Every structure is written in structure tokens, then in C-alpha cells.
Amino acid sequence: MIVYLLKSALCLFFLLLIHRLVLQREAMHQFNRYFLLIAVAGSFLIPLISIEVPAEAKASIIEVSQEDIFSQDLPENFAPIEGLTPISINDNGVNQFNWQMLLWIIYGSISLVFLIRFLRNINLLQDKIRKNIHLQFRGETLILIKDKTLPFSFLSYIFVSKNYFETGNLTDAIFAHEQAHVHGKHSWDILFIEAMLVLFWFHPGLYYARQAIKLNHEFIADQSALTITSIESYKNLLLSMMLPDQKFGLASNLNFSLTKKRFEMLKRKTALKTKWAKISMMVPILGVLVYFFSEKVIAEQEGLSPQTETESFEPISTVLETNSTALSSYNELNGMYQVRLNGKSLFAKQTEMEMQELYETYILLLEKHKHLSYEDKRITRKPIFPFARLKKDEKVTFKHFEDLTEEERKSLEGC
Numbered sequence: 454m455i456v457y458l459l460k461s462a463l464c465l466f467f468l469l470l471i472h473r474l475v476l477q478r479e480a481m482h483q484f485n486r487y488f489l490l491i492a493v494a495g496s497f498l499i500p501l502i503s504i505e506v507p508a509e510a511k512a513s514i515i516e517v518s519q520e521d522i523f524s525q526d527l528p529e530n531f532a533p534i535e536g537l538t539p540i541s542i543n544d545n546g547v548n549q550f551n552w553q554m555l556l557w558i559i560y561g562s563i564s565l566v567f568l569i570r571f572l573r574n575i576n577l578l579q580d581k582i583r584k585n586i587h588l589q590f591r592g593e594t595l596i597l598i599k600d601k602t603l604p605f606s607f608l609s610y611i612f613v614s615k616n617y618f619e620t621g622n623l624t625d626a627i628f629a630h631e632q633a634h635v636h637g638k639h640s641w642d643i644l645f646i647e648a649m650l651v652l653f654w655f656h657p658g659l660y661y662a663r664q665a666i667k668l669n670h671e672f673i674a675d676q677s678a679l680t681i682t683s684i685e686s687y688k689n690l691l692l693s694m695m696l697p698d699q700k701f702g703l704a705s706n707l708n709f710s711l712t713k714k715r716f717e718m719l720k721r722k723t724a725l726k727t728k729w730a731k732i733s734m735m736v737p738i739l740g741v742l743v744y745f746f747s748e749k750v751i752a753e754q755e756g757l758s759p760q761t762e763t764e765s766f767e768p769i770s771t772v773l774e775t776n777s778t779a780l781s782s783y784n785e786l787n788g789m790y791q792v793r794l795n796g797k798s799l800f801a802k803q804t805e806m807e808m809q810e811l812y813e814t815y816i817l818l819l820e821k822h823k824h825l826s827y828e829d830k831r832i833t834r835k836p837i838f839p840f841a842r843l844k845k846d847e848k849v850t851f852k853h854f855e856d857l858t859e860e861e862r863k864s865l866e867g868c
Contacts, residue, residue: 457500458656464746465496465658471738472665475731480723482672484732489666490642493649493659495739502747553855567651574647578607586615593632603694606634626682626690633677639670672718684719691716780829783821787836790814794839808851812842841865 469492476485586597597615604613604627611631613623634640646663653659678687793811818836825833840851843861852861 460500460746461496462656462658464499464742465492465656465662467742468492468496469658469661469665471735475734477665477669478718478721479727479731480676480718480721481728481731482669482676484728485669486642486666486673488735489662489669490645493646493662496658499743499746500748502743504744504747504749563654564651567654571647571651581612582610588618591628591632593628593635604628604631606631606640608640609635611635624690626678626687629681630674630678633674634670637670637673639673642666642670668715671715675715675719679719688716688719779821779825780833783818783825783829783833786814786818786821787833790818790836805850808840809849812838812840812851 469489472485472488472492476488479485581598582596585599588595588597594610595618596610596612597618598612599615601616602612602614604611604617604623606612611628617623643663643666646659646666650656650659650663675687682690790811793807793814815836815838822830822833822835840853841857841861843850843852843864857865
């Protein structure tokens with residue numbers, strides 16, 4: 454899961470970097486809106502894509518990961534044949550503190566805080582809708598609120614200060630700006646990214662994506678306002694209305710990010726050829742990201758393709774002993790074993806038949822390792838079977854050590 458989240462974060466980082474360097478400065482705001490939304494969703498989906506690679510390439514990747522995961526100095530008698538896993542015990546014979554459980558509690562607590570904040574912001578806006586005057590104005594629903602605040606929008610509502618509206622300060626340009634937010638359904642984009650942050654509050658890319666999405670909304674709304682007023686008049690209007698940030702985090706605010714970048718965008722034009730050229734660039738870039746951040750799986754090979762339930766499962770040992778020496782035979786078997794052990798894509802599980810074959814191959818590897826010379830043992834690694842072998846009611850099952858229940862762990866300790 455950690456590898457998946459790291460891939461997702463890096464993927465989103467590169468997509469946002471592309472937006473910042475290539476797309477943001479161009480007057481193609483509608484395309485940028487969907488690019489940003491797809492970038493957020495795609496960063497979580499791309500690492501789930503499986504791409505077939507040659508067995509040799511995957512095997513080299515697996516060898517490196519095994520070097521990082523398993524210790525070099527394992528005792529000679531370490532052989533968890535029956536799934537007997539080493540339990541962390543301190544000097545007093547008491548199990549060490551469950552740090553994994555503590556991390557999950559911390560994560561859940563922070564996620565709960567973000568969820569409460571998210572729901573509170575929604576309720577705050579709904580409360581404004583319920584308790585204030587509704588007014589139909591030029592085909593839109595205005596909510597006249599008592600607070601002194603600039604106009605802002607949420608879903609299909611435009612919120613305006615009652616005094617501001619009654620004194621005629623709601624100009625055509627301001628109304629067109631907020632109307633663009635409503636018709637463009639920009640609130641749903643904000644709700645989407647805020648909902649993602651409830652679960653992935655630790656994801657730095659999501660915070661930058663939220664900022665970029667809101668700024669792009671303002672670009673779109675500004676262009677709508679410029680259809681009925683001049684650039685200079687609109688710029689002066691925005692400057693005259695600058696106030697501290699609004700307290701409604703889910704709303705679209707008129708004075709959001711009144712920066713030099715936003716004022717420059719008011720007069721920027723992008724040629725049609727430039728737009729299509731930059732849009733076309735996204736296709737190969739997306740292909741590269743999919744290749745680098747997707748899950749790599751072994752390409753099916755004759756004699757090693759996955760078997761169906763109706764087919765007989767051919768043990769790896771049937772294709773062994775192609776080399777003359779014990780060391781080469783051990784290395785060949787170990788390479789196939791590691792490929793089978795690690796070759797599944799993310800979230801995929803080995804079948805019972807595959808697990809039994811892996812276990813039998815592991816036993817065979819132990820035997821081969823035992824008969825290696827002293828020099829050969831120094832340059833090879835003793836095989837590891839990272840699953841517990843459980844037997845209940847004459848039925849044998851395999852389970853990853855991390856997924857064992859407390860009862861199962863105790864039963865293994867008594868073996």
C-alpha cells in the first residue's frame with residue numbers, strides 16, 4: 454500500500470507540474486479544468502494498471518527488492534516450513550507494542566477530524582440557505598444574507614449581502630462572474646477534491662491540486678465577466694472589492710487569489726494551433742506516466758502461463774535442472790520461485806493451488822540450499838516463504854503473517 458501511495462503522489466506531482474509549466478498560462482481554461490480533475494483521479498488509477506513485461510526484466514526488479522526486504526544474515530536453522538513466524542518479544546518475554554495499530558488509530562483520528570470539518574462546512578452553507586431570504590433574480594436563486602460579505606456561490610445558489618444587493622452594488626460583471634460558477638457546476642469540483650482530502654489528508658499533491666482547480670474556476674468566471682465589461686473596468690472592480698478571505702471554504706469566492714497571475718490572464722489569448730499542439734502533447738506524456746507508474750507483471754510464457762481450474766497445475770520443479778552444477782540449478786529454481794512469489798499485480802492473491810506449489814518449491818529450495826558448498830552458501834540467499842501454513846480440519850491454508858489473527862499467532866507459537 455505504501456508503494457501504491459508513493460506512486461500515486463509522484464504521478465500527481467508530475468501531472469500538476471505539466472499543468473503549471475505547459476497549460477496554466479494558456480487561455481484554455483475549460484480544458485485545464487478537466488485536465489486537473491482527471492489528473493487527480495488518474496493519479497490514483499494509473500498505479501492500478503497492469504503492464505506485461507518480459508520475465509527477465511521483472512526478475513531483475515524482484516532480485517533488487519528481495520535484497521532490500523530480507524536480511525543477509527539469517528540463522529541456518531531459520532525455516533518457517535509450517536508458517537512459524539518470529540514474534541517480536543522484548544527482554545521480559547512480552548510482545549512489543551503494536552505500532553501498526555497505533556498508526557492506524559492516528560490515521561483514523563485525523564481522517565475523522567477532516568470528515569467533521571468537511572461536513573461542518575457543508576452544514577454551514579446549508580444553514581445559510583435555510584435561514585435567509587431566497588430571491589429569483591435574472592433566472593438565478595440569490596440568497597440574501599445579513600453578513601457583510603462579497604458575493605459567492607455554492608451549487609445553484611448565489612450568496613449576496615442583503616445591504617449590498619439593496620444598494621445596487623451587484624453589478625452585471627459581478628453577477629456574470631458568479632453565474633459562471635453556478636452554470637459551470639464548479640462546486641462539485643471543490644466537493645470532489647475536499648472529499649479526497651478526508652481520506653488522503655497526508656497527500657501533498659491534493660492541496661496544490663485544490664488551489665489550481667479553484668484558480669482555474671476564477672479564470673473561467675473572469676472570462677464570462679469580460680463579455681460584458683472591459684478589462685480595465687473589471688480589474689478596477691476586483692481591486693476595489695479586495696477583502697480578507699471568505700470563511701466558506703467550499704464556496705467560489707470573487708476575490709480568490711487576486712494575484713498578478715490572475716490579472717495577466719484577463720488579457721491573454723491563445724491561438725487555436727497552440728491549443729491543439731499542447732493538447733496533443735498530453736497523449737505521449739500520459740503514455741509515459743502510465744508506463745512508469747503502472748504495475749509490472751510477467752508476460753505469459755509457454756509453460757509458465759496461469760492455469761485455469763480445469764487445467765492441471767504444472768509445478769515449477771518440472772522445468773528445473775537445466776544446468777549441470779548445483780549452484781546454477783539452485784539459482785534457476787530460486788529465480789522462478791521469486792517471479793511466482795512476486796509476480797502478481799497489486800491487490801491480487803495467489804490461488805490455493807499456486808500457494809501449495811510455491812510451498813513445495815520452497816521446500817525443494819531449502820533442500821538444494823542445504824547441499825550447496827560452503828562457498829556457494831556465502832554468495833546465495835536462503836529462501837524465504839513469507840506465509841503461514843495453517844492446517845485445520847485436514848485442510849491446509851496459507852496466510853500472510855501480517856494478516857494472522859491473535860488466535861492463529863498463538864497456535865503457531867505452540868507448534
